[in-house]
Amino acid sequence: MKTYRQGRYSKYLRPISYAIDLGIINGLALLLFFENVNSFLFVSLVSLTWIILSLYSKFYDVYRFTREVTIMAMLFKQTLLFTLIVFAYFGFRHNLNINTDLILMYIGLVFLLITIAKFAIYYLLQKYRSSFGGNLRKTVIIGKNRQTNALETFFKHNPEYGYSLKRIFNLKDKSQGSLDDCLLYIKENTIDEIYCSITELSNTQILQVVNFADNNLKILKFLPDNKEIYSKKLKYEYYDFIPILSLRDIPLEESVNQFFKRLFDIVFSIFIIVSILSWLTPILAIIIKLESKGPVFFKQSRNGFNYKEFQCLKFRSMMPNTDANLYQATKGDQRITKVGKFIRKTSIDELPQFYNVLFGDMSVVGPRPHMVSHTHMYAKRIDKFMVRHFVKPGITGLAQVSGFRGEVETDKDIINRVKFDIFYIENWSTLLDLKIVFQTLLNAVKGEDKAY
Known part of the structure; x- marks a missing residue:
């Protein structure tokens, strides 16, 4: 017998969000344009357009597990589409002389106020869940292993997401009951969501859980197995009617994303070159030359996109030496000059790499390139190290702002660096780039322990 779904969605949140946003859009329109436009026609058209655009862009598909950066991306996309519609309307009605x-002021205010409203609802709900215990989703976990332990920890330490873990069923422990006992518990306690570890269930048991979830209107989610293949960001495609899973979906392989990434690189690098390097370079050149003989710039071969070598530029921070292309700088390295200590600590020595960005060898954000000798070494020793070369290397990267910059002291350092780099490659967005740039600036101001 089928039952009604319990608490899957809060049915009032989405209508409230629509009402707030439409109130902002139409209220501002009437305030700014009411003397020039037919208010009924404009309000009807703008409201209908906004709703259609939001359905297309999935603007209101914000869930308790949605990240802030994803919400910002949705806001930018929706605003861009809305801007095109508004300009199209006033272009068609050019006789209004708006x-x-x-x-532009109208669109800017719409974006600002809707952003404030959207994040206010998002954070108020988080506060409501964590402090008052409301809007909770009751869950159970089927299976006991490393992945389920991690999920249990997540539920317990992140109350703002609103997941209330009621029980964990270890089916390998016969004293805890069978799968039938588990499903009975779920039904009797009106559990909302079921999380299953694939590796803990047989194909027959998985089918049983799926049928139960369908017939009892429960949300069913699976945790990847220990082979970790399902932990990848797999791309689901169809060849005719044949389902195909691609191992890795790289956003920067899309021509549109490449265009915006390159546009950001060119604009940002020109800004840094004109506003900073134009006056800083001659000053540093004099200081570097006064302290030690040698070139102002240090050039080093590094591997970039598709493993192609390029000459990476830096302000010289060491005494000229034959080991520069073989050994990384270490703490207390005697090769580093006095001015070198300062420019390395503040990352000023990396600024000439904006010329590499402008010339197309590097990007502002991406996996940090290693010297060629180290790249060859890590490629043999570190699993998936070569994945980093699917995109252009960066002046800064997700690994660097996450605490993995500078000297590689152990294999653990480079392994974690590779993990963050792969996550960046598979989850790239312009907003993620901006977040990394902002965090890099903060770290440069605060100083970092491994910046030597």
Whole structure:
């Protein structure tokens, strides 16, 4: 017998969000344009357009586990589409003589106020769940292993997400009952979501759980098995009617994403070169030359996109030496000059790499390139190290702002660096780039222990 689904969605949140956003859009429109436009026509058209665009862009598909950076991406996408519609409307109704600056101000205010409203709801709900225990989703976990232990820890340490873990069923322990006992518990205690470890269940048991979830309107989610293949960001495609899973989906393989990434690189690098390097370079050149003989810039071969070598530029921070292309700088390294200590600590020595970015060898954000000798070594020793070369290397990267910059003291350092780099490659977005750049600036101001 089928039952009603319990607490899957809070049915009032989405209508409330629509009402707030439409109130902002139409309220501002009437405030700014009411003397020039037919208010009924404009409100009807704008409201209908906003709803259609939001359905297309999935603007209101924000869940308790949605990240802030994802919400910002949704806001930018929705605002961009809405901007095109608004300009199209006033372009068609050019007889209204609406000033372009007024339209831009309207769109800017819409974006600002809707952003505030959206994040206010998001954080208020988190506070409501963590402090008052409301809007909770009751869950159970079927299986006991490393993945389920990690999920249990997540549920317990992140109350703001609103998951209330009621019980864990270890089916390998016969004293805890069978799968039938587990399903009975779920039904009797009105559990909302079921999390299953694939490796803990046979194909027959998985089918049994799926049928139970369908017939009792329960949300069913699976944890990847110990082979970790399902922990990858797999791309699901169809060849005719044949389902195909691609191992790795790389956003920067899309031409549109490449365009915006390159545009960001060019604009940002030109800004740094004109506003900082134009006056800083001659000053540093004099200081570097006064302290030690040798070139102002240090060039080093590094591996970039598709493993192609390029000459990476830096301000010289060491005494000229034959080991520069073989050994990384270490703490207390005697090769580092006095000015070198300062520019390395503040990452100023990396600034000439913006020329590499402008020339197309590097990107502002991406996996940090290693010297060629180290790349060859790590490629043999570290699993998946070569994945980093699917994209251009960066001046800064997710690994660097996550605490894995500078000297590689143990294999654990480079392994963690590779993990963060692969995550970046598989989850790239312009907002993620901006977040990394901002965090890099903060770290440069605060100083980092491994910046030597």
